[in-house]
Amino acid sequence: SLGKGAALALAGAAQAGAAVEMLAKRLTVSAPGKAILHGEHAVVHGKAALAVALNLRTFLQIRPCNNGKVAIHLPNIGTSLNWEMGQLQTLLTAFSGLDQSKSPSPEQMDKLREIGSPIVIPAATESLAALAFLYLYLSISAKYGQIPSVEIVVWSELPVGAGLGSSAAYSVCLAAALLTACGAIGCPLKEEKYIARWPEEELDLINQWAFRGEQVIHGKPSGVDNSVATWGGVLRFQSGKITLLKRVPTLRILLTNTKVSRSTRTLVAGVKDKILKFPAIMNPVLASIDAISNECENVLEAIALSPSQKYYLVLEELVDINQHHLNVIGVGHTSLDRVCQVTANHGLHSKLTGAGGGGCAITLLRPDTDPLIVEAARQDLSACGFECWETSIGASGICLHSPTSLKPEVLQIFSKV
Numbered sequence: 001s002l003g004k005g006a007a008l009a010l011a012g013a014a015q016a017g018a019a020v021e022m023l024a025k026r027l028t029v030s031a032p033g034k035a036i037l038h039g040e041h042a043v044v045h046g047k048a049a050l051a052v053a054l055n056l057r058t059f060l061q062i063r064p065c066n067n068g069k070v071a072i073h074l075p076n077i078g079t080s081l082n083w084e085m086g087q088l089q090t091l092l093t094a095f096s097g098l099d100q101s102k103s104p105s106p107e108q109m110d111k112l113r114e115i116g117s118p119i120v121i122p123a124a125t126e127s128l129a130a131l132a133f134l135y136l137y138l139s140i141s142a143k144y145g146q147i148p149s150v151e152i153v154v155w156s157e158l159p160v161g162a163g164l165g166s167s168a169a170y171s172v173c174l175a176a177a178l179l180t181a182c183g184a185i186g187c188p189l190k191e192e193k194y195i196a197r198w199p200e201e202e203l204d205l206i207n208q209w210a211f212r213g214e215q216v217i218h219g220k221p222s223g224v225d226n227s228v229a230t231w232g233g234v235l236r237f238q239s240g241k242i243t244l245l246k247r248v249p250t251l252r253i254l255l256t257n258t259k260v261s262r263s264t265r266t267l268v269a270g271v272k273d274k275i276l277k278f279p280a281i282m283n284p285v286l287a288s289i290d291a292i293s294n295e296c297e298n299v300l301e302a303i304a305l306s307p308s309q310k311y312y313l314v315l316e317e318l319v320d321i322n323q324h325h326l327n328v329i330g331v332g333h334t335s336l337d338r339v340c341q342v343t344a345n346h347g348l349h350s351k352l353t354g355a356g357g358g359g360c361a362i363t364l365l366r367p368d369t370d371p372l373i374v375e376a377a378r379q380d381l382s383a384c385g386f387e388c389w390e391t392s393i394g395a396s397g398i399c400l401h402s403p404t405s406l407k408p409e410v411l412q413i414f415s416k417v
């Protein structure tokens with residue numbers, strides 16, 4: 001019998017006609033950002049993480065073009081880039097024989113940097129966004145057939161590079177749009193539908209390709225961020241195994257962006273160095289973070305069955321302990337300490353989320369936390385120069401939108417670019 005990959009490739013070829021039809025019109029997709037409740041960094045080293053999809057999304061529109069170019073517009077970072085189709089075509093051979101199971105090689109990355117853009121700084125925001133796009137465009141084109149001249153716009157409600165999984169939402173949107181555009185996966189959006197999702201097998205393929213995009217941006221991602229952007233909801237992730245949590249209580253979370261910029265790639269590399277330098281000291285910390293994720297999962301399940309004050313006390317203690325651990329492994333920041341102190345003054349518990357080193361923190365709220373307390377905490381956090389907002393969790397994963405399902409704000413941004 002055919003392997004999953006081969007079957008999908010055949011299905012992709014059969015959909016080649018659909019690809020041409022697909023690109024006769026615009027296609028809009030969106031994927032959510034995420035917050036990690038527990039397990040950031042430890043998850044890169046095989047431990048468990050718990051992640052939730054946020055109601056802040058990245059939107060991507062892909063439009064057919066007939067100017068012989070492939071263009072990408074990134075209004076969040078003020079960048080627009082384009083390449084001649086011919087220039088990309090000559091590179092396809094370097095990317096042939098690749099599939100979603102292979103990591104980007106150093107030689108391929110060098111080739112991409114050559115044509116990347118006028119941008120030369122290897123780790124700059126624009127350069128990483130361009131490299132991830134080129135990697136996905138070329139390897140997907142090499143495998144399923146070259147994607148014709150297109151124009152792509154990506155815009156996000158998420159702060160970019162702040163710990164809320166903007167890179168994963170970006171990679172998942174790109175993978176979904178490019179795979180749909182070349183007919184490797186179907187287009188589940190029917191005329192009468194508002195929003196549509198792909199079948200599980202195709203979501204799995206999107207997730208695998210998006211992971212490759214994350215590798216270009218992060219270096220050594222665990223895959224938790226692209227998984228939550230693909231599947232949505234609340235999930236447990238360990239060594240590539242994704243378990244969607246079915247019974248979860250409605251959690252109230254306050255998100256705070258310290259606005260201190262950082263790079264996930266650099267922070268992940270720093271933790272690895274520390275583990276190599278002090279294995280006997282760092283490994284027990286990672287094991288403890290793993291135990292926190294497991295304990296949190298049990299407590300969430302218990303709350304979903306019977307909400308009780310005592311469980312929220314446990315969740316708060318776990319947040320405090322993990323925040324200390326994250327400081328120990330070197331991913332804290334004075335701005336994050338400040339968030340913890342300011343919220344503690346209001347009886348609330350916070351920890352960093354994502355890669356740390358600045359970026360965002362989450363503050364756990366109880367179902368009955370007085371809105372006046374939340375407001376007072378918000379004001380104090382704003383006075384520190386931070387931005388914060390209460391969020392709902394468990395949003396849906398990557399989806400396709402009909403134009404009528406898009407908010408006016410998103411339509412307006414797409415109409416301007």
Ligand SMILES: Nc1ncnc2c1ncn2[C@@H]1O[C@H](COP(=O)(O)OP(=O)(O)OP(=O)(O)O)[C@@H](O)[C@H]1O
Pocket residue numbers: 058074075076077124125126127128129130154155156159160161162163164165166167168170217218225262263264265353354355356
């Ligand atoms: N909307 C976007 N427009 C352009 N580039 C983006 C966008 N979203 C993400 N990126 C790319 O992703 C990079 C940020 O990724 P990074 O992993 O450092 O932060 P994050 O994903 O927001 O946080 P974390 O990984 O900790 O959750 C940017 O430098 C840029 O290259």
Ligand SMILES: C[C@@](O)(CCO)CC(=O)[O-]
Pocket residue numbers: 036039040041042043044163165218220221222223224225264268353354355
């Ligand atoms: C820091 C990290 O654990 C989470 C970033 O959101 C990196 C990863 O898992 O890829």
Ligand SMILES: [Mg+2]
Pocket residue numbers: 165166167168218225264
């Ligand atoms: Mg990221």
